[in-house]
Amino acid sequence: MHILITGAAGFIGQLLAKELLNDESHQVTLTDINEPPIPKGVKYPQNAKIIKANLLSDNGVASVVDKSLDAVYAFHGIMSSGSEANFELGMRVNVDATRSLLDALRKTVPGVRVIYSSSQAVYGQPLPEIVDDSITPTPESSYGAEKIICETMINDYTRRGFITGFTLRFPTISIRPGAPTAAASSFLSGMIREPMNGKESIIPIEDRSFRSWLCSPKTLVHNLLFTLTLPADALPRHIRQINVPGICVTIQEMMDALAKVGGEDKLALLKEKEDPAIKPILLSWPTRFDNSQAVRLGFKRDTSFEEAVVDYVESLKEN
Missing domain, CATH: 3.90.25.10 (UDP-galactose 4-epimerase, domain 1)
Structure with missing residues (x-):
């Protein structure tokens, strides 16, 4: 498979890239606004292609989207407290760049599998003690609102057959190595x-x-790879979001x-x-979440x- 990872310089992008590049069958394009490294110690570093690109520019998107793509992991974005501190930047990076990417994909490689990283931040109070998939998200942060906007795009682009989208609402990932991030949950x-x-x-x-x-990095990567194999009709065409188990x-x-x-x-x-x-x-x-749907689909906790x-x-x- 030829797989594109946006936001590939980030922790989750690097973690996933390491797993993919230990499998000879994958070609992986890593892109970010800063040049992403190839993870150290992978078995097949020659299967990686590095592209420094700004998804807010036409040239940037065109440089990473081509007809050979089989799947895309969309990890680019500004984190929660960063989006709250700078509304304009959050909207541009989290929303505008995502729409730019989706439009390029639907025109160049229609039907491609897109796995979009969302968050439990789409929810806001009041909430029941245990949240299930029937609860309507009402975010109380700009970050959560931006994620809901993108989730709606994934739903509609999938409904129309432009892409085969899955939205994964991540729990907080702990423990992340490296430096603290701009996330409120850091x-x-x-x-x-x-x-x-x-x-x-x-x-x-x-x-x-x-x-x-919470969800551990190890379990998150397992679930990200599992989503590559999820049947396209595992969810209704217009309801593509999954609360990842935590x-x-x-x-x-x-x-x-x-x-x-x-x-x-x-x-x-x-x-x-x-x-x-x-x-x-x-x-x-x-x-707290009721993850019955995700577990039934085969996700791990x-x-x-x-x-x-x-x-x-x-x-x-x-x-």
Whole structure:
């Protein structure tokens, strides 16, 4: 398969590219506004093509879309708190660039499979205790609103036969390696990652019972690859969104997992300091989902957050 990954310099793009480039049968085009690297240690680096491109320009889109594409993972975007801080930038990168990409795809390679990365941020309060697929999203952030706009485009472009789209609403991914991001949820990786690297981490909400809906990187990649094989008619043509399975974890449970796997001394590097800009965004998000549809379709879920911490520690050893 020839697979295009947009936003390929980002964490999820690199994680997925690594798996794809360990399979000889895939040709992978990696594109981003900054030149994305080929992940280190892959078996078939010669199967990767690197393109630095701005999807907001006609030339940029034309450089990454061609008739040989079998599938596209759309990961480009500005994260939650970044979109809230800069409305114009968020709309351009998250919405305008996505529409530009979809239009190029429908004209050049009609019917191509598009796997679009959305988020639980599409939801806003009031919400039931457990969110299922029947709940209408009412976002309380610009990021969530931008994601809903793109979800609607994926639905309509699929209904009309322009593409074969699937929208995956990601839980918060934890634990992400690397530097903190502009996401409001960034601390949910940082509170494990930073102490494990001997650094201090700020928790922007002073409530250890605060719950988050999380998914490990390992499980996310499994589900991203699985979506390549999902039958086109697995969902109605005009309803293409799937809530990717996650697990509900409190701040206290995350701290307990850090202490158990990394050692009690790591807790001293956690500082709880409420952030009045981030707290409302966090409180607007759902914390528990009924993932019956996704599980029925064949998606996988994590068994525990402690397992995610163990996976992260093992990845540090590998690197």
